[in-house]
Amino acid sequence: xxxxxxxxxxxxxxxxxxxxxxxxxxxxxxxxxxxxxxxxxxxxxxxxxxxxxxxxxxxxxxxxxxxxxxxxxxxxxxxxxxxxxxxxxxxxxxxxxxxxxxxxxxxxxxxxxxxxxxxxxxxxxxxxxxxxxxxxxxxxxxxxxxxxxxxxxxxxxxxxxxxxxxxxxxxxxxxxxxxxxxxxxxxxxxxxxxxxxxxxxxxxxxxxxxxxxxxxxxxxxxxxxxxxxxxxxxxxxxxxxxxxxxxxxxxxxxxxxxxxxxxxxxxxxxxxxxxxxxxxxxxxxxxxxxxxxxxxxxxxxxxxxxxxxxxxxxxxxxxxxxxxxxxxxxxxxxxxxxxxxxxxxxxxxxxxxxxxxxxxxxxxxxxxxxxxxxxxxxxxxxxxxxxxxxxxxxxxxxxxxxxxxxxxxxxxxxxxxxxxxxxxxxxxxxxxxxxxxxxxxxxxxxxxxxxxxxxxxxxxxxxxxxxxxxx
Amino acid sequence: xxxxxxxxxxxxxxxxxxxxxxxxxxxxxxxxxxxxxxxxxxxxxxxxxxxxxxxxxxxxxxxxxxxxxxxxxxxxxxxxxxxxxxxxxxxxxxxxxxxxxxxxxxxxxxxxxxxxxxxxxxxxxxxxxxxxxxxxxxxxxxxxxxxxxxxxxxxxxxxxxxxxxxxxxxxxxxxxxxxxxxxxxxxxxxxxxxxxxxxxxxxxxxxxxxxxxxxxxxxxxxxxxxxxxxxxxxxxxxxxxxxxxxxxxxxxxxxxxxxxxxxxxxxxxxxxxxxxxxxxxxxxxxxxxxxxxxxxxxxxxxxxxxxxxxxxxxxxxxxxxxxxxxxxxxxxxxx
Numbered sequence: 111x112x113x114x115x116x117x118x119x120x121x122x123x124x125x126x127x128x129x130x131x132x133x134x135x136x137x138x139x140x141x142x143x144x145x146x147x148x149x150x151x152x153x154x155x156x157x158x159x160x161x162x163x164x165x166x167x168x169x170x171x172x173x174x175x176x177x178x179x180x181x182x183x184x185x186x187x188x189x190x191x192x193x194x195x196x197x198x199x200x201x202x203x204x205x206x207x208x209x210x211x212x213x214x215x216x217x218x219x220x221x222x223x224x225x226x227x228x229x230x231x232x233x234x235x236x237x238x239x240x241x242x243x244x245x246x247x248x249x250x251x252x253x254x255x256x257x258x259x260x261x262x263x264x265x266x267x268x269x270x271x272x273x274x275x276x277x278x279x280x281x282x283x284x285x286x287x288x289x290x291x292x293x294x295x296x297x298x299x300x301x302x303x304x305x306x307x308x309x310x311x312x313x314x315x316x317x318x319x320x321x322x323x324x325x326x327x328x329x330x331x332x333x334x335x336x337x338x339x340x341x342x343x344x345x346x347x348x349x350x351x352x353x354x355x356x357x358x359x360x361x362x363x364x365x366x367x368x369x370x371x372x373x374x375x376x377x378x379x380x381x382x383x384x385x386x387x388x389x390x391x392x393x394x395x396x397x398x399x400x401x402x403x404x405x406x407x408x409x410x411x412x413x414x415x416x417x418x419x420x421x422x423x424x425x426x427x428x429x430x431x432x433x434x435x436x437x438x439x440x441x442x443x444x445x446x447x448x449x450x451x452x453x454x455x456x457x458x459x460x461x462x463x464x465x466x467x468x469x470x471x472x473x474x475x476x477x478x479x480x481x482x483x484x485x486x487x488x489x490x491x492x493x494x495x496x497x498x499x500x501x502x503x504x505x506x507x508x509x510x511x512x513x514x515x516x517x518x519x520x521x522x523x524x525x526x527x528x529x530x531x532x533x534x535x536x537x538x539x540x541x542x543x544x545x546x547x548x549x550x551x552x553x554x555x556x557x558x559x560x561x562x563x564x565x566x567x568x569x570x571x572x573x574x575x576x577x578x579x580x581x
Numbered sequence: 582x583x584x585x586x587x588x589x590x591x592x593x594x595x596x597x598x599x600x601x602x603x604x605x606x607x608x609x610x611x612x613x614x615x616x617x618x619x620x621x622x623x624x625x626x627x628x629x630x631x632x633x634x635x636x637x638x639x640x641x642x643x644x645x646x647x648x649x650x651x652x653x654x655x656x657x658x659x660x661x662x663x664x665x666x667x668x669x670x671x672x673x674x675x676x677x678x679x680x681x682x683x684x685x686x687x688x689x690x691x692x693x694x695x696x697x698x699x700x701x702x703x704x705x706x707x708x709x710x711x712x713x714x715x716x717x718x719x720x721x722x723x724x725x726x727x728x729x730x731x732x733x734x735x736x737x738x739x740x741x742x743x744x745x746x747x748x749x750x751x752x753x754x755x756x757x758x759x760x761x762x763x764x765x766x767x768x769x770x771x772x773x774x775x776x777x778x779x780x781x782x783x784x785x786x787x788x789x790x791x792x793x794x795x796x797x798x799x800x801x802x803x804x805x806x807x808x809x810x811x812x813x814x815x816x817x818x819x820x821x822x823x824x825x826x827x828x829x830x831x832x833x834x835x836x837x838x839x840x841x842x843x844x845x846x847x848x849x850x851x852x853x854x855x856x857x858x859x860x861x862x863x864x865x866x867x868x869x870x871x872x873x874x875x876x877x878x879x880x881x882x883x884x885x886x887x888x889x890x891x892x893x894x895x896x897x898x899x900x901x902x903x904x905x906x907x908x909x910x911x912x913x914x915x916x
Binding site: 237326328381 | 664665667683684685749750751752767769771772773774857858860861862863864874876877878879880881883884
């Protein structure tokens, strides 16, 4: 169960680490947002007699029946509270390679989810709608962690995208069963990259499964290489976001690590085409010993991949070298620019009900936890706070009786994350920088003679083109 | 993709590309020209022009809206910078310059040509041989036709996902298990820069060959039986009959399927997009995948100018190639 110390850890992380580092990495639109005040214009509330149908993001495609049931129950409760609103959920997985097509093609639901890094550009492109007036209708509108809220704030000072869920730091996920089968102690996961290498080899040799796996597709290769770079003290963009710095020592060391595992130790299995969804699937199926991803991925592993909780373990990624840090990010809720006023008014009610109210209202937190537990859905997966420290601490106490995730198998993460420095994703042309790094990761994993220096030099050219283009 | 690219999969191309239509027969649709008649509206209506137009209108509207207008828009957009929301700005040749200096372009061209070559080597002869064999069997001809055509009926995305499962690179993958019985493998298939492209071509051939087989079978029915009888009287064996009778009679169809094969394979998109996303390490990055990536590949990408610029260049290349091909082969096919 979650100890007070762990609770404090999360609140500290949210307030200090995110605050310190995320604020330092403002987006390409500059740091003027803080100077602007949000508009005081009140948005129209929804007339209770007006019927509205609202399309919203549902679960990941392929989610279990139990997860679907829990969501259906939630929708029913929402519609009981708001009889004039009909909610239609749509399966959805955000992918860098399909999001733009969905957006341009109009196939996204009215309320959809985006990563922190995309909000500023979508606001500048007028592709998501100003929600400030509607946000003001919520009693906790002023209580958001300002450093998270600024990601969804436009040049005019108004909030367009609202921090909603999956506020994460990247962790090392490991399969406790494979650790045991390989003669390793699952309660003592690796604490350095060298130990990860040794353990990966032991797992591969003794179980025949991949000891360590790495994502490489649809931008996730670049995302995770950036994680590995930060963990070794490197950065992929200069502080002002104007220069690609992919040839730094941290990135080179991260790639050399992968090269050693793949070609010297042969401890990474045979599949090098993983993206976020498929690596989760393989991990839950027991084919992977260790991989890195957001700390909150356990929820998806249960909802979509039916993981056996007993096999799951979460620990810190090793941090080595000066200025090393853990990459952090999160998900925001946004509303389509094509939404009508009624849809916007209904959308804020859904965003409140589905994502946020539980963090600020005891009754809602308990009710939500009960709904999730009734359908055997995870309650209590570690996350970082969207609101204030005190609020998050309260929320933890409200849901404590319902927590059903194996927190005792995550203590080596939850007890240390507060000591770590959290670093934001690259601020400018984020997905392009990741896309430029994808082939580098793929080359190192699939070509024995891959020249890391040359690959990074070529990737820098591409990333710089994208950065120049975005500036 | 096999010669069945004669009937390219509709899903082989992103929605906003016009190239196929440039080289296709669409441009020849429409009412026949009136000749030797003094052109004025009254005589035009009297001679049935109006009813011709009314009959042709649905086709004109469909082609206009879904083919010609997107082509015009693509050409216009290739000279603009736009995100489809804010007003577009004219940028001259900047998009073309951006595309031509993209470090990935040579790789994409090389990969596309490699795919086309492999598809020719693997995909062109297989349907031809299958059709000749099937036309020579006496019994169960219908069954063979159904079996050959069945993969074409499978939705392309489903087929690719199915084959992705077969291509699992671990030792317990489907193909690796089968090859393991004869002590081969395991092979990394889609995770190997050298095997990825041939793997895509094999699936594409399987998926599309049936369509071409049917075309060849139809053409073979048109070969007069007397020619075979005469050849037999002259002492020709089966292969001599194929070479000296069947092949010359199929020449016209072969010329058409060949150029359509080239056009189809140069526009390959579905397989690399779904199988590998262009990887590993850009080993299957094709020109159409690049176009898609410019337009939609990044969550905030939307570089529609670069996407349409590359589309226009590809269309121009294919149009010129088609013209040259037909110019070169027109005399051969008449001989």
